[in-house]
Amino acid sequence: MSTLSRTFSRSARTLRRPPAAVAVALSAAMLIAGCSGSSGDKDGKPAPGTNSAAPAVGSQQINPQPASKVKQGGTFKTEIQQWVTQWNFYQVDGTQGDGQSIVAQVEPSLFTYDAQGVSQLDKDFLVSATVTSTNPQVVTYTLNPKARWSDGRQLGWQDFATQWKALNGKDDRYLVADTSGYDQISAVTRGTDDQQVKITFGKPYADWKRLFRPLLPAPTIATPELFNKGWLEKVPVTGNSWKISSYDKTAQTITTVPDPHWWGAKPKLDAIIYRAMDASAFTDAYLNKEIDYAPAIQPEDYKRLVKAPGTDIRSGARWDEVHITLNGARGPLQDLAVRQAVDLAIDRQGILASFSKDLPFPVKPLNNHFFMPNQQGYKDNSGKWGTYDLAGAKKLLDAAGWKDNGAGKPRTKDGRSLTLQYVLSAGSSSSATDQAQLVQAQLGAAGIGVKIQTVPSDDYFTKYVNTGAFDLVSFRNVDAIFHTLLYSTFQAPSGSQVYGNYGRVSTPQIQHLLDQAAATTDQTASDALYNQADALIWEQVHSIELYQRPQIIAVRKGLANFGASGLGDWQYNTMGWTS
Structure with missing residues (x-):
């Protein structure tokens, strides 16, 4: 994905949809979901480069099994992309997807999502x-x-x-x-x-x-x-079938176990161990049997994981979007004309071609901030702002007074250089790094300099994204089944409170349309209002949508009720081992 994913978790989700807010995640890793059936080679593993259809909405691959066929006991080992510091799901620093997915496991979720996202x-x-x-x-x-x-x-x-x-x-x-x-x-x-x-x-x-x-x-x-x-470094009180038994910062592991006081059906597993590591380490950790699942969406990872003994490749369709956020509150990007020039100078098709090579199904540009292409209500509202237009970008910059200094040199104005800071997590995948470099080259052709700043994974959100210490960043918003979950993403900041609007770009008209949509119980009318707001969000260049991230993961054979869950939630009580 782009670089990260937010819940609007906001790092990579490991197991379950963060329920109450959109999650953010590093695009580097894949946020897991679920699916049923896939095409591919004789082992049922999709082959790179095949032209199969993308998983449909409602599809899952989770090896569904009744609880009676799942063994009692055993441990599931999984990864998270960074150590969790703020565990309060609703606090401004608690939107990181890994933390939110663990909180969803140990606190009451009054409703669950089925495969259709209902x-x-x-x-x-x-x-x-x-x-x-x-x-x-x-x-x-x-x-x-x-x-x-x-x-x-x-x-x-x-x-x-x-x-x-x-x-x-x-x-x-x-x-x-x-x-x-x-x-x-x-x-x-x-x-x-x-x-x-x-x-x-x-x-x-x-x-x-x-x-x-x-x-x-x-x-x-x-x-x-x-x-x-009160939730720094710990979850003070739990209320679900699982509880957190240990936080080992030295080993970078967090362990959850069944709560013996749980009043419902007893979970099948004895423990789930979350280990913090960079996304670049996932594949080796899986092959070394340190973890039991790994993202297989990067071509170099897929080619290794598809051959691993005792491995299933599971794919699905999740609400999972990759985008680039522009910071409209500092530097040249405060000027709408410059943001629009950045938009026109970025070749989304070129980024998609780099990302999707060798994937088992095609990936198309995402042209909506609220709906995925496989959702009812999806409409292309990008207009001219979804089109690559280098000449148009240059005209906007000329009109805004940014002097063209020739090929390879940033434009200047009033003694300032038109140079933007693209912040990248050190834990990013190769596709996220490639994306940053492509953006750097594409914007350079318009006379916009880009400096890529790589920062520690644990600092990416808390010290850079959340605080606005960037010009360009890329992460994923995931699991916005309810569109009101995205309200804070486009909400006008209030003083130092930016909600989920890290780029700090909003207008009264956008917010008014979102207010209307939230209060409209007729689905068709509500969808129309969201699409009206979306067209304005494109025009304001709040963020540049890239693509819906596919779910392709490697999972140990014998692991039931887990995998690519699509729009559905994990069922922690029934997941476990059949062999």
């Missing part, structure tokens, strides 16, 4: 959740009375109320990554007892099922201090 009630946590009034919109949740936090408390309405107060944006001491949805709630009240909660919205909110997912324990986020710092 939310299903999780009965381990909820007896029911329904819209009980439409004017105003009221959603009533009835909690499973068996559901408890690891400190012994029952899940209750106060957990909802506390989370709402922290996330609704009314107290800017809470450093929140995304207030959308929560800022539409007017009241959270107790129902017939402590295990029933009524959520009242000030105006209709279509994507209510994505809120409180995960639910966090009230005592751990009740004050700004606890919210911002």
